[in-house]
Amino acid sequence: MTDRFFLSLLFFLLAQTVFADSRTLVSLRADLGSGSLQPVLARQALVPVPDRVLARWVQDVDIEQFAITGFNENRDRFAARVRLHFSDGGVGFLRLEGEPGAxxxxxxxxxxxxxxxxxxxxxxxxxxxxxxGKAFLTMLQDSPGAAELADLAAGEPALLALWLAQCSGQPCEEQALAAQTGTGKPAVWQLKQALMASEQNAYREISGKLHVAIGDDPYLWWLEGQFALSHERCGWVHSALRQAWLRHPDNRPLADVALQCHLAMMQQGTAFLDALSESLGADALAIAIRRYYQQQNVSIPADYQPWAQPGEK
Incomplete structure (x- = not known):
């Protein structure tokens, strides 16, 4: 058992060293560190169109920070899982594959x-x-909110996904989201759609597939919490959010959304609030609780008063 553990540890350390010295990783980090997706898109060797055209298809957004949350590589191939934090506060997830090297x-x-x-x-x-196809691309560029796009992209999941990517964070996002159809591949938009449609079983299935694909990422849990709050579905997610925060206690956005769902559900018991108070500090927790109820324009329930007082529990 000891020898097996030692060999596993040695393999892990060697793998970490290889990845740390990977020329692919160095170049990928440099491209993402530019603050734009265009340098990464310029590396694609699949879609036979000029890079400047492809960049128009995928809306370019300002990257504030990024994390490479998964990476593997051999002589011929590499795959990377990337989390992007945008300057507008949004979060995105990518899987990249290709030929390795600088x-x-x-x-x-x-x-x-x-x-x-x-x-x-x-x-x-x-x-x-x-x-x-040409009519769709022309209209997507000139009028991404046009109702005709739904007809031009009908039955074409790839075009529908392109429409949604182009409209992310824009007024046309709601139209593009409503037109999407399932493809069997997990996507974050499916979470939002299931929560909007009150399909709990569909939500749980999609959530499970996403967490298998993306991993136990605190920002994916944060997104789920945001969607649940927006569509009043905290009953579906509040327990999972609390457990996710216990695994990622240093993640403040996740702590905040888990607290909001906890308060929305009027959960009894003190364990979660005690844990938040110990991790964040009593004053920070008190501020968060008071802010939540101010936004709801209702009084703080008596059960939560002890945690809403600065310096107290």
Whole structure:
């Protein structure tokens, strides 16, 4: 048992060293550190269109920070899981695959937010140059909120995902989201749609698949909490959010959304609030509780008064 543990530890340390010295990782970090997705998109070797055109398809947003949450590589291939934090406060998740090296080339790109996958777009080929495909791209660029886009992209999940990616954070996002159809691949938009449609079983299935694909990422839990609060579905997620925060006690956004769902459900018991008070400090917890009820424009319930007083429990 001791020898097996030692060999496993040695393999882990060697793998960490290889990844730390990876020329692919160095280049990927430099590209993401530019604050834009365009340098990464310029590495793609799949969709046969100019990079400047592809960059228009995938809305470029300012990257405030990023984290490479998963990475593996061999001589021929690499795969990376990336979390992006945007300057507008949003969070996105990508899976990148391709040929490794300092001049790595992407042969796959999957956006977990919209479900956009480069290989799906590549299958269209010349169809983007004429007819329905060209009309869709032209309208997407000129009028992304046009109702006609739903008809042009009907039955084409890749085009629908492209529409949603282009409209992320924009007024047209609601239209694009309503038009989406399932593809069997996990996507964050499916969480929002299931919560909006009150489909608890669908939500649990989608949530499980996403956490398998993305991992136990505190910011994915944070997003779920935000969606649940927006659609008054904290009853579905409050327990999972508390457990996720216990695994990631240093993540303040997750703590905040878990607290809000806890308060929305009027949960009894003190263990969670005690844990938050110990981790965040009594004063910080008191401020968060008072702010929540001020936003709701209601009085703080008597059960929560002890935690709403600065310096007290």
């Amino acid at each position: 001049r790595y080339r992407l042969t796959e790109w999957y956006d977990y937010s919209s479900g956009l996958q480069l290989s799906d777009l590549a299958s269209y080929g010349d169809e983007f140059e004429a007819g329905k």
